Amino acid sequence: MNLSSRFRGSLLAGAIGDALGAATEFDSIDRIREIAGPDGITDFIEAYGGIGKITDDTQMTMFTLEALLRARINGGDVVHALQMAYQRWLHTQGVPWTRARGPKNTSEEPDGWLITVAELFSRRAPGLTCFGELEAYGRTGIQPSIDRPVNNSKGCGGVMRAAPIALWSDDPAEVFELGADSAALTHGHPSGYLSSGAFAVIVQQLLAGVPLRYAVDVSIKELVKHRMHEEQLTALEAALKLDGPPTPERVESLGQGNIGETALSMSVYVALNTGDPNTALLAAVNHSGDSDSTGSICGNLVGAMYGEEALQSSWLNRLELREAIERLADDALAEFGVGTKSDDRRVSRYPAD
Ligand SMILES: [Mg+2]
Known part of the structure; x- marks a missing residue:
């Protein structure tokens, strides 16, 4: 299986899981x-108002990837590119650009291709912290940054949007x-934010x-280098210890998925204990917790594991x-x-911030 199948699969399965859980976020x-x-x-x-x-979760994941593209094509600070991409997402949520762009930015309109996608301009129960x-x-x-935190939130709004950061480096x-830095912009x-680093x-x-x-072991090796990693480590270890096919009761035994460390651990448990992505996607949303976020995060995992071709076409x-x-x-x-790199138009689709 090639990288294209795995990466497209990761994004598409994340979106499918998000959509499967969309109607029942926090329902028992x-x-x-x-x-x-x-x-x-x-x-x-x-x-x-519709199906699928x-x-x-998916909206913000798309803006994460847009930021990586802009920073890669034009250079510049990728964390700032992420901040600006999330400001454009904020604008899609109904905040006028003049209030979303920040005082240092004087552009009259947000630029780039992604913001022209009309379907993104829709509020889908956006996380209050974000x-x-x-x-x-x-x-x-x-x-905001890890060294200059603006709140003490450990909601899952950072980890749920982080999957594309996997592409940023081989290291x-x-x-x-x-x-971690991308999540610390809001959490x-x-x-x-450590959940986000581990997930990426x-x-x-x-x-x-x-x-x-x-893959989880590699993430744990990085995780333990950071201060206050114990909570995330404990959650991941609980996911690795929990055996058997996922039932709602087993998934819920790890938590509710509304905070970073359990959103990740529940998703890892489901992905580890299923044999195909479509079974995993359903198991990731059938529990009493934050169904769209665990669906999205687990989808990002199983899509990368099994590739795009393994995803159920009736969902795609x-x-x-x-x-x-x-x-x-x-x-x-x-x-x-x-x-191959597309063409010069890529700079107008993904301009510098
Ligand atoms: Mg959501």
């Missing part, structure tokens, strides 16, 4: 069974750093064809934003290694 498993039938979620159900609709901290950047222009340490608690490394290893169990065919996700993935693959 009993409520999910009332809504979807005795087997719980087995297919897309209506959410946000993605949520903020929204609030990006609004604060819009007012102050102060870029696990560099990928971990950028994963100040170590479990809010796991995806990086999966894209290289490393089996998940070993009805997935919102499929074309935009594929185009973004192909542009990224061209810039980050395989394929």
